[in-house]
Amino acid sequence: MPRDTLIRQINQIQDEILILGSMVEQATLSAVQALKNRDTHLAHEIFEQDQVINEKRFAIENAIITLMATQQPMARDLRGMTAMLEVNTELERMGDYAKGIAKVVTRIGEGEVVIPIQEIEKMAEIAVSMLHRALGAFISENSSQALAIPKEDDQVDELFNQAYRKIIEAMIANPNLIDHTNLMLWVIHNLERLADRVTNICERTVFSATGELFEIDGMDEDDANV
């Protein structure tokens, strides 16, 4: 089969996207860990790691543009490459959510605060698992898997609502802690948005595999239930 060069280079970029994906997964889990243990040192490591994520994102973007310019992809190849550009950007934004959580850790320092950590840990676990499988489906162009994964977002939304109620109750009970407790809304918002962005990756997977462009569950940027 001809086009060995093209296929080899596409595979290389896919590998890089998977690496970027695991960096984001790791950053997300670490950020929640840092929050749980009030570990500002780990939070600073996440800031540094975010720099690496950003650089990697640009390197991948450059590689895709170069491949497009030199190999003139068509049809499935073209769809796959534009989808890689989108997924690449989504991953970088997800990295920013992890960084945002790490920032909350440094802002609360050792101050008193109510952290609904059970819900937060569970949200992170589900969101990261969704991301991991969504990237697998993306690389293998498995559109039926890609169509199924976004349904799990309902669990993340449910946990978001539980955590949201706890945070509001804590604010009412302890108005003097509002400043710090309010930051917990950022944390759960970031995790909820991260799971939403998994849906975007799944949409690109369906596009890459079939050429069909549509929103999988009708949820868009503005529907985040804050």
Add this chain to the structure above:
Amino acid sequence: MDNNHYILETQNLNIYYGNFLAVKDVNFKVHRHQITAIIGPSGCGKSTLLRAFNRMNELVPSARSEGKILFNGEDIYDPSIDPVEVRRRIGMVFQKPNPFPKSIYENIAWGLKINGFRGSKSELDDLVEQALRGAALWDEVKDKLDQSGLSLSGGQQQRLCIARAIAIKPEVILMDEPASALDPIATLKIEDLMRELKENYTIVIVTHNMQEAARVSDYTAMMMLTGNEERSGTVIEFDRTDLIFTRPKDKRTEDYITGRFG
């Protein structure tokens, strides 16, 4: 058929060279004032199909065809139709620029004269200028109209051939790999010219260059050899060019345009 929308239509078209069925059962429609590209691997019958549109195939002694080609709703193979008139209304531009070994002016004027032009010299001058302007060549040659057409560059010669074709005001221009002998800049000039020409003409282009088909055409017909024993060319997919190059329906089209054919 909607005559306003489609200028050419093939119905169950078969083309033979002797006993060999070269093009088999082609059914597709050419949209008026649009550019239709015919793509496909070498030897799949693209040029044969193109030449059928103005009865050029019958200049090959062994060639014959079955089925119909409707031009504005009329079968061009009907015995009552004059093939010379068909070729006047459906012009052709070839792969290799082939100006007559005459002056630039005469390259245009000659076609007009043999097609019955009987006006004055100044009327003829106007028509020559119009054709050269229409082919985006006028500014480059207006001061040397008496020089040989063969003194021009390859790209200019090809535009001269296009000017010669449009001078007699055809309705359709068939182009067989019109840019394959040209450098990239001359190629882009021809492509820009094609987009201008489609305002007034319908263009059908055969090309090996998929990027060219993607850049220039509105519709694309994908041809391929099919059949087990005797391999004949046929149109396996016809659609809007943007769809053919982003999400073709036929796996064989996909394999060809992504370079996985063969």
